[in-house]
Each structure stands twice: as C-alpha cells, then as structure tokens.
Amino acid sequence: MEAPRNLGDLQLAILRVLWDRGDAAVAEVHGDLADRQLALTTIATMLRKMEDKGLVSHRENGRQFVYHAVVEPDQVQRNLVGDLVGKLFDGDPMALVNHLLRAGEIELAELDELRARVAAAERRETRGKKS
Amino acid sequence: MEAPRNLGDLQLAILRVLWDRGDAAVAEVHGDLADRQLALTTIATMLRKMEDKGLVSHRENGRQFVYHAVVEPDQVQRNLVGDLVGKLFDGDPMALVNHLLRAGEIELAELDELRARVAAAERRETRGKKS
DNA sequence: ATTCCTCTACTACCGCAGTAGTTGTTGCCG
DNA sequence: CGGCAACAACTACTGCGGTAGTAGAGGAAT
Structure with missing residues (x-):
C-alpha cells in the first residue's frame, strides 16, 4: 500500500x-x-x-x-528509482550506472572506492554477525 | 533548448x-x-x-x-536521471549508486565487471585519441 | 461514381500537481 | 474588551499527461 x-x-x-x-x-x-x-x-x-x-x-x-x-525515504527512493529504471533503461539498473559513467556524472575511481567500502563492510558483516 | x-x-x-x-x-x-x-x-x-x-x-x-x-536518448536520460538525482539524492549521483547497491538492485560483481570493461575501453581510447 | 476504409485533426474530458485567495477561528496584546 | 496576527479550511484555477470520440479528407473497391 x-x-x-x-x-x-x-x-x-x-x-x-x-x-x-x-x-x-x-x-x-x-x-x-x-x-x-x-x-x-x-x-x-x-x-x-x-x-x-x-x-x-x-x-x-x-x-x-x-x-x-509517514513514508520512509528508502521506500520512496526504491519506488522512484525503480520506476525510472523501468521506463528509461528497460528495467536494467546496471544500464543506469552505465549511463552515469558515460555521461560523466560519476567517475571510475568513485566506483572503485564505493566497491572497496562495501566489500569491507560485507566482510565485517560476515565475520561479526551470526546471521 | x-x-x-x-x-x-x-x-x-x-x-x-x-x-x-x-x-x-x-x-x-x-x-x-x-x-x-x-x-x-x-x-x-x-x-x-x-x-x-x-x-x-x-x-x-x-x-x-x-x-x-528529435531528441536523443542520451539527452533525455541525462535530464531525467539528473532530475531524479537532484530531487532525491541531493544532486549526488554516487548516492544513487549507493542506493542501488543497498536496495539489492545491483551486485558488487556487476559493478566490478562494468568497471573492468570501462577501464579497458578507456585504455583503448587513450591510445587512439589525443585526449 | 458511390461507398467504404484508413488516417489525421479537432475537441473534450479526467485526474492530479501546483499555486494561491478568501474565509473562519482563536489566542494574544494593549 | 476589541482588534490584530497567526493559522487552518475551503475553494478555485492553471497546466499537463493521458485517453478517446467524432469529424473530415483522401484512396480503394466495386
């Protein structure tokens, strides 16, 4: 709803x-x-x-x-972004990332940094938590 | 225009x-x-x-x-995505990528793959062109 | 030639975001 | 106590996306 x-x-x-x-x-x-x-x-x-x-x-x-x-930012973001991806990129989120790169809105280096940060977080997660 | x-x-x-x-x-x-x-x-x-x-x-x-x-896909995508980023992510495109990851819409591995592909393309580019 | 079909042009209508005026209520201040 | 200031409720209007009916024009079929 x-x-x-x-x-x-x-x-x-x-x-x-x-x-x-x-x-x-x-x-x-x-x-x-x-x-x-x-x-x-x-x-x-x-x-x-x-x-x-x-x-x-x-x-x-x-x-x-x-x-x-009442609505959560996360939910709204998910809906709006999902909508846009559906309308513009055939439902393929990676196509959106691709676009951001080609349009020069983000840099490879930033992607790298994010990748590293998330990977680290994931490792921490796996080690620390039971589930 | x-x-x-x-x-x-x-x-x-x-x-x-x-x-x-x-x-x-x-x-x-x-x-x-x-x-x-x-x-x-x-x-x-x-x-x-x-x-x-x-x-x-x-x-x-x-x-x-x-x-x-008449309008180019690229232009339209740029505008629409830019708009969304402005409205939803304070104009920070990386926040959008971040959202995609956290929302599970894309995977780290995909990002890696894209990164590698773009990097390769860039190398090719640099060799051939002036800048 | 007359009828029929296929397309576009015109027009209208709904719903909703956005924008704001007007009105009504109520508390505060002198 | 009387009036001003603040604030919400109601109302209205514009613009636009979306949707479609109806009218008109030009070819095709008989």
Missing part, C-alpha cells in the same frame, strides 16, 4: 524537509523552502493533500499543525 | 519505440505498445502533442505520418 509512485517536485521537497527535521510545522517547512517563493497556504494545501494520500500525518500543537513523514 | 524535463510514462514509451525503430508510423507505434490497450487515436494525439513540444517530427508517406524522434 505504501507505494507512492507519482511524486511531484514540491512533494519530494516537502518530504525531504520532514525527513530531515523529523517533525515540522507548516511554517517551518515553508521556511526551509523559502527559495521557492511560495505562499504559506501553498505549502499547507500541499501538506493536506499529501496527508490525504497517506504520505504524511499531523498532530496539533496549539494552533499549529506539526507534520511528520 | 532540447531539455525535456517533464516526460510522462507514455511519452517515454513512445520515444523508446522511435529510438528503436528510427522511424515509425502511428500504427507501428501503436502496435509496439499494444500491451497498453490504447486507442490508435490516443497514440496519434500524443505524437502530435509531442511534436508541438519539439520532441518528435514527422514526414508524410502517402496518408501516413511517419514520426521520428
């Missing part, structure tokens, strides 16, 4: 704020997105719509609504 | 068909997207709208319109 596939720009930005802060009042979200020059009511409206969809929840603190993200 | 940022699902699918075939009549596109169960007119409408936006062009072949993609 928690599979928010279609997220717009603003909604993502709002979620990011909530993920960062944990909880945030409307005014705080608005403040964090000040560069967008949006009306406060716009943020409030968006938050309400997002609550309708189950993306966020709110509790009341005096007159204020304090919002909280 | 060729910076199509907001592409829907169907539009991407249509572009993919055009990229694959080079040129395609409306009916051909429709055929390739048969699994979507769309009316032929839907495809035609979409193609016209996409032409308005400069994504595709057409020439006439008798009665038929034969469409051709």
Whole structure:
C-alpha cells in the first residue's frame, strides 16, 4: 500500500524537509523552502493533500499543525528509482550506472572506492554477525 | 533548448519505440505498445502533442505520418536521471549508486565487471585519441 | 461514381500537481 | 474588551499527461 509512485517536485521537497527535521510545522517547512517563493497556504494545501494520500500525518500543537513523514525515504527512493529504471533503461539498473559513467556524472575511481567500502563492510558483516 | 524535463510514462514509451525503430508510423507505434490497450487515436494525439513540444517530427508517406524522434536518448536520460538525482539524492549521483547497491538492485560483481570493461575501453581510447 | 476504409485533426474530458485567495477561528496584546 | 496576527479550511484555477470520440479528407473497391 505504501507505494507512492507519482511524486511531484514540491512533494519530494516537502518530504525531504520532514525527513530531515523529523517533525515540522507548516511554517517551518515553508521556511526551509523559502527559495521557492511560495505562499504559506501553498505549502499547507500541499501538506493536506499529501496527508490525504497517506504520505504524511499531523498532530496539533496549539494552533499549529506539526507534520511528520509517514513514508520512509528508502521506500520512496526504491519506488522512484525503480520506476525510472523501468521506463528509461528497460528495467536494467546496471544500464543506469552505465549511463552515469558515460555521461560523466560519476567517475571510475568513485566506483572503485564505493566497491572497496562495501566489500569491507560485507566482510565485517560476515565475520561479526551470526546471521 | 532540447531539455525535456517533464516526460510522462507514455511519452517515454513512445520515444523508446522511435529510438528503436528510427522511424515509425502511428500504427507501428501503436502496435509496439499494444500491451497498453490504447486507442490508435490516443497514440496519434500524443505524437502530435509531442511534436508541438519539439520532441518528435514527422514526414508524410502517402496518408501516413511517419514520426521520428528529435531528441536523443542520451539527452533525455541525462535530464531525467539528473532530475531524479537532484530531487532525491541531493544532486549526488554516487548516492544513487549507493542506493542501488543497498536496495539489492545491483551486485558488487556487476559493478566490478562494468568497471573492468570501462577501464579497458578507456585504455583503448587513450591510445587512439589525443585526449 | 458511390461507398467504404484508413488516417489525421479537432475537441473534450479526467485526474492530479501546483499555486494561491478568501474565509473562519482563536489566542494574544494593549 | 476589541482588534490584530497567526493559522487552518475551503475553494478555485492553471497546466499537463493521458485517453478517446467524432469529424473530415483522401484512396480503394466495386
């Protein structure tokens, strides 16, 4: 059920704020997105719509609504990235990595570094834990 | 100018068909997207709208319109991926790769393989070209 | 030539993200 | 107490992707 596939720009930005802060009042979200020059009511409206969809929840603190993200970053990332990979790269995630390399967005060296780091983590994992 | 940022699902699918075939009549596109169960007119409408936006062009072949993609796959991929990375990963492409690994969508071994292949290609390149 | 078929053009409609005004409520401050 | 400031609720509008029906134009078949 928690599979928010279609997220717009603003909604993502709002979620990011909530993920960062944990909880945030409307005014705080608005403040964090000040560069967008949006009306406060716009943020409030968006938050309400997002609550309708189950993306966020709110509790009341005096007159204020304090919002909280319901969906996990991981889940959202997985869905959005999976979607893109499906649409653009025939469902092959490696094609995406390939693209990043060819487009010069990442470097081989970075890949190496990541590879080494993950491999090390995996070794540690295998040794330390039972399962 | 060729910076199509907001592409829907169907539009991407249509572009993919055009990229694959080079040129395609409306009916051909429709055929390739048969699994979507769309009316032929839907495809035609979409193609016209996409032409308005400069994504595709057409020439006439008798009665038929034969469409051709104007935008390059590379450009579209770059934009869409760049957008996603910006929205979801703070503009850090490596964070995306990291996500793919952690989410189990790609394996270390695949990364290794890609790394090796690209490195080899680069060596070949360096020998042949100036830079 | 008339009928029929095949295509495109025009038009319309739905849903949703995004944007914001207006209105209503409520607490605070002088 | 009366009014201002803050804040949420309701409402509305725009733009666009997606979807398709209907109309019109040009060839094909008889």
